[in-house]
Amino acid sequence: MSAPGKLRDLMLRITIDGTRYEVEEGLTLLQALDELGVLMKGVDIPHYCWHPKLSVDGSCRMCQVEVEGIPKLQIACDTPVREGMVVHTRNERVLKARAGVMELMLVNHPLDCPICDQAGECKLQDYAFEYGQMHTRTREPRRALKKRVDLGATIVFDQERCILCRRCVRFCREIPGTSELAITQRGDRSTVETFPGKPLENDYSMNVADICPVGALTTRDFRFKVRVWFLEEVPGICTGCSRGCNVHVGVADDQVRRYTPRRNDDVNDTWLCDSGRMTYQEIGAPDRIREAALRGDSGELIGATIDQAIDRAARLVREAVEKEGPGVVAALASGHATNEDLAALRGLLAALGSETHGLPIVTGAGDALLVRPEKAANAEGARAAGFGEPGLLLDKIRGGGVRVLIVLGHDIIHEQFLGSPEPLAALDAVILLDTHRSRLEQVADVVIPARHLAEKGGTVTNFEGRIQAVPAALEPAFEAVAEAHVLARIASALDLSIDDGSEHEREAD
Numbered sequence: 001m002s003a004p005g006k007l008r009d010l011m012l013r014i015t016i017d018g019t020r021y022e023v024e025e026g027l028t029l030l031q032a033l034d035e036l037g038v039l040m041k042g043v044d045i046p047h048y049c050w051h052p053k054l055s056v057d058g059s060c061r062m063c064q065v066e067v068e069g070i071p072k073l074q075i076a077c078d079t080p081v082r083e084g085m086v087v088h089t090r091n092e093r094v095l096k097a098r099a100g101v102m103e104l105m106l107v108n109h110p111l112d113c114p115i116c117d118q119a120g121e122c123k124l125q126d127y128a129f130e131y132g133q134m135h136t137r138t139r140e141p142r143r144a145l146k147k148r149v150d151l152g153a154t155i156v157f158d159q160e161r162c163i164l165c166r167r168c169v170r171f172c173r174e175i176p177g178t179s180e181l182a183i184t185q186r187g188d189r190s191t192v193e194t195f196p197g198k199p200l201e202n203d204y205s206m207n208v209a210d211i212c213p214v215g216a217l218t219t220r221d222f223r224f225k226v227r228v229w230f231l232e233e234v235p236g237i238c239t240g241c242s243r244g245c246n247v248h249v250g251v252a253d254d255q256v257r258r259y260t261p262r263r264n265d266d267v268n269d270t271w272l273c274d275s276g277r278m279t280y281q282e283i284g285a286p287d288r289i290r291e292a293a294l295r296g297d298s299g300e301l302i303g304a305t306i307d308q309a310i311d312r313a314a315r316l317v318r319e320a321v322e323k324e325g326p327g328v329v330a331a332l333a334s335g336h337a338t339n340e341d342l343a344a345l346r347g348l349l350a351a352l353g354s355e356t357h358g359l360p361i362v363t364g365a366g367d368a369l370l371v372r373p374e375k376a377a378n379a380e381g382a383r384a385a386g387f388g389e390p391g392l393l394l395d396k397i398r399g400g401g402v403r404v405l406i407v408l409g410h411d412i413i414h415e416q417f418l419g420s421p422e423p424l425a426a427l428d429a430v431i432l433l434d435t436h437r438s439r440l441e442q443v444a445d446v447v448i449p450a451r452h453l454a455e456k457g458g459t460v461t462n463f464e465g466r467i468q469a470v471p472a473a474l475e476p477a478f479e480a481v482a483e484a485h486v487l488a489r490i491a492s493a494l495d496l497s498i499d500d501g502s503e504h505e506r507e508a509d
């Protein structure tokens with residue numbers, strides 16, 4: 001039995017703008033509203049320096065509110081909730097204080113909005129519009145500082161745009177623990193700098209651009225690429241490792257232009273590692289497989305339609321089964337495929353009567369923050385679908401017990417497994433479903449272009465067993481088909497019916 005009475009004791013009743021809330025003891029006002037899911041979604045307390053995953057700074061003063069019984073306005077980011085607290089967030093006094101803070105913030109801010117990459121997603125713009133005034137009272141020139149400072153390989157800094165909220169400084173100190181950034185100088189000369197000889201170079205460096213509330217920090221990768229109001233932001237999952245960090249897939253002109261973190265406190269808080277963030281480039285990479293191909297009589301791969309490739313794949317499977325029985329057909333699964341794709345692969349093998357399969361997962365370095373050693377988003381999902389280490393399958397291939405191999409992806413030729421496609425050359429047929437070109441094509445008899453996760457959507461299971469569903473973010477620029485659909489069509493050509501994988505979508509978070 002739970003102890004509801006005890007739990008209730010830890011809850012406090014507070015009133016904000018006439019609405020009563022029950023909040024946990026020990027939180028600040030902003031934390032409590034964030035936990036309730038109403039901060040800036042019903043209860044608007046603008047804030048610059050506060051970030052839900054960083055320590056409190058209390059420097060910007062934008063979050064001032066009136067608390068009954070306390071003479072001065074209080075900053076909501078550093079005011080603990082207490083029983084019976086009555087708070088006003090939009091009375092005249094508060095609005096006047098906010099307008100004053102905005103005026104001070106803008107005294108030295110350059111008139112850069114038309115050329116600033118942050119325009120459209122800038123908190124200074126948003127709050128100036130909402131809480132500021134429409135004119136300036138100063139005639140003095142604005143301070144002139146450096147407009148382009150390279151903080152490291154990934155981030156460019158505009159000193160004039162910085163509002164000194166110190167989010168970037170606290171991020172480096174508190175999240176990767178590398179402390180490359182500090183505020184130097186005083187007064188209106190204050191600015192962010194790196195320490196001499198220590199550039200901003202941690203594995204999570206690009207998060208500082210996400211959390212900078214203004215356009216002071218921009219990623220070298222995204223700056224000046226596209227105006228943010230042309231971006232469609234679709235929920236996605238990073239495919240860099242088995243953490244499965246939640247991302248916004250930014251799409252413009254039918255191309256993915258960036259990944260930015262999508263908050264999920266159970267998976268990645270509000271962060272992404274730099275290498276995972278850059279995996280968006282794989283989607284539009286020049287080495288995508290853009291056309292189906294079949295091995296011709298001359299031994300060359302010749303372009304074909306996907307229908308022709310599926311027909312050929314079905315014929316090769318049928319001939320092998322009729323000649324030597326179902327056991328000679330085997331499959332290599334992929335940790336990059338979705339649960340739906342993997343269910344279809346299991347279904348096809350089961351319908352054929354084969355139990356021969358394997359799963360190559362490439363591993364690399366991990367860290368204590370987010371990065372996992374397994375470099376495939378759905379390694380755990382593939383194991384849960386029943387696919388295991390590829391060793392037995394590879395032994396069977398070397399012993400001649402496999403004649404036709406269906407391969408999803410090309411991790412098998414990574415140096416951690418075969419190292420080259422040669423051991424597969426002796427098979428009667430290799431049917432390859434893949435997103436990117438590789439040496440595996442040298443031994444493939446059928447090549448079918450597959451869709452990236454961002455192009456097909458579906459579910460993937462992260463290393464903790466969390467099943468996450470995402471929609472398709474865009475259509476590929478060429479004809480490509482999700483592996484599940486290819487496998488279902490091969491099954492159909494063989495007069496077999498298989499699971500369509502929809503069960504996984506129902507289980508997703």
Ligand code: SF4
Pocket residue numbers: 161162163164165166167168169192211212213214216217
């Ligand atoms: S660069 Fe951005 S995040 Fe860093 S202190 Fe300035 S405004 Fe804040």
Ligand code: SF4
Pocket residue numbers: 238239240241242243244245268271272273274275276277370371372
């Ligand atoms: S930790 Fe893994 S899932 Fe998260 S962003 Fe990095 S590579 Fe992607």
Ligand code: FES
Pocket residue numbers: 046047048049050057058059060061062063064075076077078
């Ligand atoms: S958000 Fe509270 S002082 Fe900055």
